[in-house]
Amino acid sequence: MTQHSSAPATGTAPAVRTDASGAPAGWWRDAVIYQVYPRSFADGNGDGMGDLAGVRARLPYLADLGVDAVWLSPFYASPQADAGYDVADYRAIDPMFGDLHDADALIRDAHELGLRIIVDLVPNHSSDQHEWFQRALREGPGSPLRDRYHFRPGRGPKGEEPPNDWESIFGGPAWTRTENPDGTPGEWYLHLFAPEQPDFNWENEAVRDEFRSVLRFWLDMGVDGFRIDVAHGLVKAAGLPDMGRAGQLKLLGNQVLPFFDQDGVHEIYRSWRRILDEYPGERIGVAEAWTPSPERTALYLRADELHQAFNFHYLNTAWNAEALREVIDQSLDSMRPVGAPTTWVLSNHDVVRHRTRLGGGLARARAASLLMLALPGSAYVYQGEELGLPEVADLPDEVRQDPSFFKDNGQDGLRDGCRVPIPWTRAGSSHGFGSGGSWLPQPGQWAELSVEEQTGDPTSTLELYRSALAVRREHPALGAGESVQWLEDFPAGVLAFRRRAADGSGRDLICTANTTDRPVELSAAPGRALLASGEYEGGAIPADTTVWWEV
Numbered sequence: 001m002t003q004h005s006s007a008p009a010t011g012t013a014p015a016v017r018t019d020a021s022g023a024p025a026g027w028w029r030d031a032v033i034y035q036v037y038p039r040s041f042a043d044g045n046g047d048g049m050g051d052l053a054g055v056r057a058r059l060p061y062l063a064d065l066g067v068d069a070v071w072l073s074p075f076y077a078s079p080q081a082d083a084g085y086d087v088a089d090y091r092a093i094d095p096m097f098g099d100l101h102d103a104d105a106l107i108r109d110a111h112e113l114g115l116r117i118i119v120d121l122v123p124n125h126s127s128d129q130h131e132w133f134q135r136a137l138r139e140g141p142g143s144p145l146r147d148r149y150h151f152r153p154g155r156g157p158k159g160e161e162p163p164n165d166w167e168s169i170f171g172g173p174a175w176t177r178t179e180n181p182d183g184t185p186g187e188w189y190l191h192l193f194a195p196e197q198p199d200f201n202w203e204n205e206a207v208r209d210e211f212r213s214v215l216r217f218w219l220d221m222g223v224d225g226f227r228i229d230v231a232h233g234l235v236k237a238a239g240l241p242d243m244g245r246a247g248q249l250k251l252l253g254n255q256v257l258p259f260f261d262q263d264g265v266h267e268i269y270r271s272w273r274r275i276l277d278e279y280p281g282e283r284i285g286v287a288e289a290w291t292p293s294p295e296r297t298a299l300y301l302r303a304d305e306l307h308q309a310f311n312f313h314y315l316n317t318a319w320n321a322e323a324l325r326e327v328i329d330q331s332l333d334s335m336r337p338v339g340a341p342t343t344w345v346l347s348n349h350d351v352v353r354h355r356t357r358l359g360g361g362l363a364r365a366r367a368a369s370l371l372m373l374a375l376p377g378s379a380y381v382y383q384g385e386e387l388g389l390p391e392v393a394d395l396p397d398e399v400r401q402d403p404s405f406f407k408d409n410g411q412d413g414l415r416d417g418c419r420v421p422i423p424w425t426r427a428g429s430s431h432g433f434g435s436g437g438s439w440l441p442q443p444g445q446w447a448e449l450s451v452e453e454q455t456g457d458p459t460s461t462l463e464l465y466r467s468a469l470a471v472r473r474e475h476p477a478l479g480a481g482e483s484v485q486w487l488e489d490f491p492a493g494v495l496a497f498r499r500r501a502a503d504g505s506g507r508d509l510i511c512t513a514n515t516t517d518r519p520v521e522l523s524a525a526p527g528r529a530l531l532a533s534g535e536y537e538g539g540a541i542p543a544d545t546t547v548w549w550e551v
């Protein structure tokens with residue numbers, strides 16, 4: 001069989017499940033959430049840069065793909081020092097992306113198509129062009145506005161040393177020295193990321209009030225949730241104590257740091273949850289939280305905090321049956337006590353695309369995707385992974401825009417290679433991305449990976465995703481759930497589990513992922529093959545291939 005299935009037709013608006021009162025019931029527990037990187041999705045005005053009009057025009061594609069929600073990376077007014085993760089005005093759209101009317105129209109159209117909209121909120125830091133920071137600079141030391149950020153005198157006889165030894169995630173010290181209004185060297189300010197991204201001081205009530213107000217602004221605009229950037233970073237240890245060592249990036253995600261995963265962050269999310277719950281329709285908060293363990297991530301998802309968190313432990317796992325089984329178990333086990341859905345993610349705008357990262361080319365990427373979509377909980381799809389796009393590793397240095405590179409955290413290299421505008425058509429300027437070229441050059445291979453090329457081809461990756469999402473929507477054993485039943489009776493290197501039908505129909509599903517680089521013979525087919533990520537015709541499961549079976 002090819003990857004095709006007897007799945008229901010796609011293209012219809014997703015059915016919204018309701019509880020007894022007619023209210024939607026936990027839509028986010030099994031949602032497939034598609035990440036749009038607005039710069040690189042679709043360009044409506046032909047300036048070479050993606051925008052909201054472009055996204056809006058392509059919403060039918062996303063509805064047809066069969067996802068439940070769309071998360072948009074930041075589109076706010078920003079000098080773009082970190083591709084929009086440096087926000088100058090949290091209530092305005094950057095002109096390069098459009099305006100508030102475009103945002104309103106996009107949200108409305110999405111809802112009509114049955115898609116929910118999640119926006120990115122960046123509360124750890126603002127842009128250095130944010131009005132508060134600019135005024136704080138202008139007013140000089142002693143200004144109450146400086147307390148909204150972390151300004152400190154330097155150490156050393158002339159204050160020429162940074163106030164502590166913290167390092168920026170983007171490299172170098174996490175502090176930059178300011179100039180006083182009279183031109184003399186002044187205080188330093190903290191920035192865990194680029195110097196253009198000063199960290200807010202979350203001990204300051206004005207900061208807390210402001211973000212509660214920003215939440216309400218976007219909730220009133222109709223958004224269905226927030227992806228919370230650097231959710232683990234808002235609170236810093238009292239007194240900003242030295243780390244006492246260099247090479248701090250090595251510790252990221254491995255231990256609680258004086259600037260990451262401090263317990264004080266949870267109180268903030270409890271207050272946000274109260275706001276989210278004031279609005280109808282289950283508005284959600286999704287934590288981007290780099291923590292030392294799934295158990296610490298689960299703390300963000302207690303019943304009175306956020307709804308979901310990205311599972312970076314899963315993203316960082318190699319294509320290896322034992323390692324995958326371990327991380328899947330650990331992920332499910334750690335979410336169970338807090339009752340939150342586990343999430344699964346393979347790619348995003350910060351990491352090497354999984355087709356390249358997993359090291360096995362397209363076949364392995366497809367197998368990994370089909371495995372992910374069979375797991376209990378909610379899944380994230382990064383734009384272009386449904387086309388099987390690889391990382392663009394050979395961008396010339398002069399076109400790169402990423403200010404940073406993450407070191408030693410499984411995220412080697414610059415991040416532009418996963419941000420290249422996606423191909424819609426075989427030919428044309430920027431393969432249909434827009435009429436005016438694209439801000440990062442697309443490789444030649446983009447033609448054959450385009451939406452146009454893949455649509456209707458039953459062997460294409462796009463049609464694999466469409467089929468998988470359609471089966472997932474319809475099948476009683478897929479989607480939400482708290483556990484998998486591992487099946488031991490399979491050859492080494494084959495990850496096999498069973499999921500029980502939630503509706504008592506007995507239509508269980510078995511997922512088998514052959515993670516090895518050779519075909520594996522099964523003693524007997526475990527059921528009726530529903531969908532396969534590669535050419536499965538009965539007999540051996542090909543190398544790097546996942547098969548879904550109905551039992």
Ligand code: BGC
Nearest residue numbers: 082085122193229230288350
């Ligand atoms: C975002 C990055 C960004 C950083 C600073 C991250 O977690 O995903 O793209 O550079 O936060 O805002």
